[in-house]
Amino acid sequence: MRNITFTQIIRETLEAELTRDETIFLMGEDIGVYGGPFGASRGLLEKFGSERIRDTPISEQAITGIAIGAAVAGQRPIIEIMFMDFITLAVDQMVNMAAKLHPIYGQNCPLVLRTTPGAGRGYGATHSQSLERIFCGIPGIKIAAPSNARDGSALLQTAIRDNNPVLFLEHKLLYPMRFEVDDKLPEPTPFGYAKITREGEDLTIIAWSYMSVLALQAAAKLSNDDIEAEVIDLRTLAPLDIDTIIESVKSTGRVMIIEEGPLTGGFAGEIAAQITEQAFEYLDYPVKRLAGDDLPIPSAKSLELNCIPSVATITKAASDLALAD
Numbered sequence: 243m244r245n246i247t248f249t250q251i252i253r254e255t256l257e258a259e260l261t262r263d264e265t266i267f268l269m270g271e272d273i274g275v276y277g278g279p280f281g282a283s284r285g286l287l288e289k290f291g292s293e294r295i296r297d298t299p300i301s302e303q304a305i306t307g308i309a310i311g312a313a314v315a316g317q318r319p320i321i322e323i324m325f326m327d328f329i330t331l332a333v334d335q336m337v338n339m340a341a342k343l344h345p346i347y348g349q350n351c352p353l354v355l356r357t358t359p360g361a362g363r364g365y366g367a368t369h370s371q372s373l374e375r376i377f378c379g380i381p382g383i384k385i386a387a388p389s390n391a392r393d394g395s396a397l398l399q400t401a402i403r404d405n406n407p408v409l410f411l412e413h414k415l416l417y418p419m420r421f422e423v424d425d426k427l428p429e430p431t432p433f434g435y436a437k438i439t440r441e442g443e444d445l446t447i448i449a450w451s452y453m454s455v456l457a458l459q460a461a462a463k464l465s466n467d468d469i470e471a472e473v474i475d476l477r478t479l480a481p482l483d484i485d486t487i488i489e490s491v492k493s494t495g496r497v498m499i500i501e502e503g504p505l506t507g508g509f510a511g512e513i514a515a516q517i518t519e520q521a522f523e524y525l526d527y528p529v530k531r532l533a534g535d536d537l538p539i540p541s542a543k544s545l546e547l548n549c550i551p552s553v554a555t556i557t558k559a560a561s562d563l564a565l566a567d
Contacts, residue, residue, distance in 0.1 A: 243422050243423065243424060243425070244422070244423060244424075244425060245420050245421070245422055245423075246391060246420065246421065246423060247391075247417065247418055247419065247420055247421075248390075248391050248394055248412070248416040248417050248418070248419050248421065249280060249281050249282055249417040249418070250391075251391040251392075251394055251395045251421070251423060251427075252282045252394055252395070252398065252412060253281070253282050253283065253284060253285070253286070254395070254427060255394070255395040255398045255399060255427060256268065256282070256283060256286060256320070256398075257285075257286060257289070258399075258427055259320075259398075259399065259402045260286065260290055260294060263318060263402075265316065265317050265318045266294070266317075266318045266319075266320065266402065267293070267294040267295070267296065267312075267317060267318075267319055267320070268283060268286065268294065268295050268296065268319075268320050268321075268322070269296040269298055269305060269308070269309060269319055269320070269321050269322075270296075270297075270298055270305060270321050270322030270323065270324070271297070271298055271299075271300055271305075271322070271324050272297065272324065273286075273295065273296075273297060273322050274286075274287040274292065274295045274296065274297040275287060275297060278322065279324050279325075279358075280358065280412075280414065280417045281417070282322075282356075282412070282417070283295065283322070301331075302323055302328050302329065302331035302332040303331050303332050303334070303335060305321050305323075305332070306321060306332035306335040306336060306340075306355065307335050307339075309321045309353050309355075310335060310339055310340050310343075310351060310353060313340075313350070313351045313352050313353045314343065314349055314350075314351060318352045318353075318354075318402065319352075319353055319354070320353075320354045320356060320402060321353070321354070321355050321356070322355075322356045322357065323355060323356070323357040323358075324357075324358070325357070325358055325365070325368075325369045325370075326357045326358055326359040326360075326371060326372065326373050326411070327368050327369055327370070327371045327373070328357075329355075329357055329373060329376075330373070330376075332355075333376065336355065336377070336380075336383065336407065336409075337377075337380050337383075340353055340382070340383070340407040341380050341381065341382030341383045341407060342382060343382075343406075344382060344405075344406050345381065345382055350405040350406060351405075351406055351407050352402075352404060352405050352406065352407075353406075353407045353408070354398075354401045354402055354404075354407075354408050354410055355407065355408070355409050355410065356398075356410045356412060357409070357410070357411065357412070358411075358412050358413065358414045359371065359372040359373065359374065359411050359413055359414075359451065359502070360372055360413040360414050360415055360451070360452055360502055361502065361534075361539045361546055361550050362414070362415045362452075362546070362547075362550070363414060363415070364541050364542070364543050364546060365541070366539065366540070366541040367538035367539050367540070367541075370539040370546070371503070371539065372451075372501070372502045372503035372534070373503065374387065374409070374411060374479060374503070374509060375503055375507060375508055375509050377409055377480070378479055378480055378509045378512065379512075382406065382407065383407050383408070383409055383480060384401070384404065384406070384407070384408045384409070384433055384478065384480050384481065385408070385409045385411065385478060385479040385480040386398075386400075386401055386408060386409070386410050386411065386433065386477065386478050386479075387411040387413075387450040387451040387476065387477065387478065387479055388411075388412075388416075388451070388477060389413075389416070389449075389450065389451055389452065389453075389454035389455055389475050389477075390416075390421050390455075391419075391421035391423050392421065392423050392424075392428050393431065393437070393475075393477055394412070394416070395423075395427050395428055396428040396429065396430055396431035397410070397430075397431055397433070397477065397478070398410060399427075399429075399430040399431075400430040400431055400432065400433060403430065404433075411451055413451045413452040415452050416451075416452055416455075419455075431477070433478045433481055434478055434481035434482070434483055435477065435478075435483055435486070436474050436475060436476045436477055436478075436483035436486040436487065437474070437475045437477055438472060438473070438474055438475075438486070438490070439454065439458055439473045439474070439475045440458060440461050440471065440472060440473040441470075441472055442461065442469075442470035442471045442472040442473070442494070443470055443472070443493060443494055444464075444469050444470050444471060444494060444496070444564045445469070445471050445472070445494050445495075445496040445497065445498060445560060445563055445564045446471070446472045446473075446474060446487070446490040446491055446493075446494045446496065446497040446498070447460070447461060447471050447472070447473045447474070447497075447498050447499075447500065447556070447560060448474045448476065448487060448497065448498070448499045448500065448510075448513060449473070449474070449475065449476070449499070449500040449501075450475065450476040450477070450479060451502070452502065453500045453501065453502055453551060454473070454475040454476075456500070456551060456552065456553050456556055457471075457473045457475075457500055457556060458473055459553045460553050460556035460557040460560060461473050461560075463553065463557045464557060464560055464561060464564070467561065469560070469561060469564045469565075471560055471564070472490050472493070472494055474486060474487060474490055479509060482513070482516075484513075484516050484520070487513065487516075487517060488517065488520050488521045491517055491521045491524055491525065492521060492524045495524055495525060495526035495527070496525070496526055496527050496530075496563050496564060496566075497517060497525070497529050497530070498529075498530040498531070498532060498556075498559060498560055498563055499513050499514060499529065499530070499531050499532070500532050500533070500551050500556060501531065501532070501533040501534070501551075502533070502534055502550050502551060503533060503534055504533060504534045504535065504536045504537075505531060505533035505534065505535070505536060506536050508531070508533050510531045510533055511531065514529040514531060517529055527563060527566050530559060530563050532551050532555065532556060532559045533551065534549055534550045534551065535549040535550075537549060
């Protein structure tokens with residue numbers, strides 16, 4: 243076993259996949275000479291050269307469009323959108339082209355779009371958003387949102403080997419975190435399988451990406467008060483493992499869904515609807531959602547931390563739900 247950062251395992255996974263398949267190449271802003279804004283591609287330019295590690299101009303639409311063309315032509319591009327906020331400039335390319343190629347034309351589009359959602363670093367309203375909600379309802383786009391190093395590597399391998407577009411979310415607060423992993427990279431993990439990271443019988447907490455980290459920390463605090471929460475890390479949002487969710491809800495009868503993005507219109511609402519449709523008779527209490535405030539994320543750290551879920555707010559909301567009559 244070894245102790246490494248999330249950044250390091252993403253970099254090792256990219257290196258291993260580039261070595262395995264010569265049709266894979268990386269493309270994005272500052273990913274070459276600079277090594278990526280969070281260091282995930284550092285050293286890859288020196289090893290693989292500028293034909294396979296391509297720095298690009300600042301145009302997310304152009305980056306995505308070129309990558310789609312390359313994918314259709316037989317390459318396997320991995321593009322990086324520096325901050326998820328900038329993905330709005332590539333929505334047309336992803337939604338109206340990449341997602342439609344296979345269903346309509348039978349044409350594969352093996353494209354991975356890596357990007358960094360999330361707040362917590364004081365980057366402000368246009369560099370801190372969690373916008374997965376935009377793509378969760380788009381058929382033809384798979385979405386992975388790992389919360390730890392092992393899943394980050396295993397899911398990224400799966401994404402790269404998939405024959406159709408995958409949106410791969412790497413929360414910026416995960417990058418410096420350290421994890422215990424095996425000396426060798428893990429085997430690829432199939433999409434659509436959530437992981438129960440903590441068992442419990444009093445309530446179910448559902449989360450993804452960095453919110454899964456906070457959910458586990460909150461569950462440990464709840465245990466000190468004799469409240470045992472079952473924590474489900476979704477790992478992928480599309481496909482969604484609703485079966486694991488329903489089985490947990492049948493056992494606990496109470497469920498809370500945590501989402502970093504704003505409450506209104508969030509993916510947590512879709513999960514809540516599916517739970518209500520499929521397991522209403524097992525619910526002892528209405529489904530609870532805990533999400534970010536419906537406002538742009540401030541730059542000031544004190545304000546920023548007050549408008550997104552935290553260990554304290556998760557613990558309080560979960561405790562209230564578990565003890566509600």
